[in-house]
Amino acid sequence: MTDDPNGLGFDLPEAKRLSTKRALAIAAGLVVLIGGAGLAGLLPKLTAKAALAENLQALESSAPRVEVVTPKTGTNSRPLKLPGSVRPREETVVYPRANGYVRAWKVDIGDKVAEGDLLAEIDTPELDQELEEARAELEKSKASLAQAEVSLNYAGVNLRRSEGLVAEGIAPAQELDDRRAQSQLGEANVNVSKAAVSASQAKLRQLGQLKSYARITAPFAGTVSSRSVERGSLVSPSTPLFKIAATDTLRVFVSVPQNLAPYVVKDTKAKVRIREFPGRTFDAVVARTSGTLDPASRTLNTEVHVPNDKNELLAGMYAEVELDVGTTRRSIEIPPTALMNDAAGLRVAVVDGDDTIRFRPITIERDAGSSIVVASGLDGSERVVRVASASLRDGQKVAPAR
Secondary structure: OOOOOOOOOOOOOOOOOOOHHHHHHHHHHHHHHHHHHHHHHHHHHHHHHHHHHHHHHHHHHOOOEEEEEOOEEEEEOOOEEEEEEEEEEEEEEEOOOOOEEEEEEOOOOOOEEOOOOEEEEEEOHHHHHHHHHHHHHHHHHHHHHHHHHHHHHHHHHHHHHHHHHHHHOOOOHHHHHHHHHHHHHHHHHHHHHHHHHHHHHHHHHHHHHHHHOOEEEOOOOEEEEEEOOOOOOEEOOOOOOEEEEEEEEEEEEEEEEHHHHHHOOOOOEEEEEOOOOOOOOEEEEEEEEEEEEOOOOOEEEEEEEEEOOOOOOOOOOEEEEEEOOOOOEEEEEEOHHHOEEEOOEEEEEEEOOOOEEEEEEOEEEEEOOOOEEEEEOOOOOOEEEOOOOOOOOOOOEOEEEO
């Protein structure tokens, strides 16, 4: 059995050696084939990228589309309701004018008093002593005046006698001069005595007036809301005795916002509601306004008077005041999404007749939830961008769409 290394039953021809030139040619062919395949895959991508860039450039050069709305207009006759605090028509603290001791007090908290009613009596021993001294001083001044008048009359008699004697040459002229000086001195003494009497009378009247303050009376009709003295208490002009409040008519103070302040004037009708009286309203009227807005809150301080003849309402209560502003105001509403609030303040983007963005500053009257009621800045005829965006710029051209 002959050797068969290939197991084929015949001998394979000897492999020819690949020449260098042929190997290079084959390699070059493979490179061309692979490069062609890569180029065939790259060309569509390059074409798509160029098309995308062209589309983006066209999009940037064209005006962006924005959705616009016209503000909703209507009438706003909603009543103005404001919180307020109930206060007395008048309220004061009663002090004594004289030093002394409380002899008796006649009223207590809750008592009704009329103007001039006696509230308390004060013993004033020191003032009584001063009154006695003032009376004695007045009597002394009157006595001095009488003495001065007598001296003046006597000096007048001597003057007339000297004038006669000098005229007859019996008395020297110097004597006449002396008599005339004594008469003038007597007149001066009378004037001084009269002034002393007037001073004594004035002091006596002053002390008598202070003595009258020992009877403490009510300065006006009202209700005693506080008593702070007891019998025997030492009091002075700085000691509070009673507090009196006039509650037949009550005052309610409210702060009216700026946009409604021009409509609130004297005699404007109002209604007052108190939560302790459910279902009831109390008729009231605007008595006065401050006439100027508070620079901090931009509100008008308004005083409303409500009758309280039955004394049902108590000072210090919380109240809700409904004002009848007497006018129907035009309202302008925009979607909440149209509002832009940034460093420039509250604004909306408005598209003008040339389809150009213009920002308008506005002020808000109230937030109605589904809409914003605008107080100023719009007249209702504008085209407002429904959704405000930070990408919008003032002066930018847009393509409005509804």
